Amino acid sequence: MAEEKVILVNENDEPIGLMEKIEAHEKALLHRAFSVFVLNSKNEIMLQQRAAHKYHSPLLWTNTTCSHQREGETNIQAGTRRLMEEMGFTTDLKELFSFIYKAPFDNGLTEHEFDHVLIGRYENDPVLNQDEAESWKWMAIEDIKADMALHPEQYTIWFRIIFEEFYHFLEEHKI
Numbered sequence: 001m002a003e004e005k006v007i008l009v010n011e012n013d014e015p016i017g018l019m020e021k022i023e024a025h026e027k028a029l030l031h032r033a034f035s036v037f038v039l040n041s042k043n044e045i046m047l048q049q050r051a052a053h054k055y056h057s058p059l060l061w062t063n064t065t066c067s068h069q070r071e072g073e074t075n076i077q078a079g080t081r082r083l084m085e086e087m088g089f090t091t092d093l094k095e096l097f098s099f100i101y102k103a104p105f106d107n108g109l110t111e112h113e114f115d116h117v118l119i120g121r122y123e124n125d126p127v128l129n130q131d132e133a134e135s136w137k138w139m140a141i142e143d144i145k146a147d148m149a150l151h152p153e154q155y156t157i158w159f160r161i162i163f164e165e166f167y168h169f170l171e172e173h174k175i
Helices: 021-027 075-087 141-150 157-172
Strands: 005-009 015-020 031-039 044-050 065-067 093-104 110-121 133-140
Touching: 005 021, 015 021, 021 110, 031 075, 031 157, 044 075, 044 141, 065 075, 075 093, 075 110, 075 133, 093 157, 110 157, 133 141, 141 157
Parallel strands: 031 110
Antiparallel strands: 005 015, 005 031, 031 044, 031 065, 044 133, 093 110
């Protein structure tokens, strides 16, 4: 199986090339990514606990799914694909906003992403892909904010960054 490639971009999200995912993270190069937040009718977010064998951030809690777009794939297509691959369901997704962040991991890799934040609605239980996710739970937005302040080490570094952006977006917009 070929190594997964990411789309390198400039600060305007214009593609400038492709690179193997690991190399892009080793070199901390800016690349395109997406983060999906699935909410239910109670406005709780479906959180995913990363699988224990992941090469970074194992067993930490994060948003419903996130990954990288493939060449020729729209943000919505990528989010829909990865939602099915990791959580075993699909739902209509909508792009809310995008922003750039940089987050180093303790293993020497760095996320430097032009992140497209997507939202969807869903009421049922997921069917987890155990290669990707250990567990899941619904959690109220305010409870996530409070728990993250008390136990930041239980959440992925990128989720802590993205959640703050998502939270501020929700304060300013009606979704």
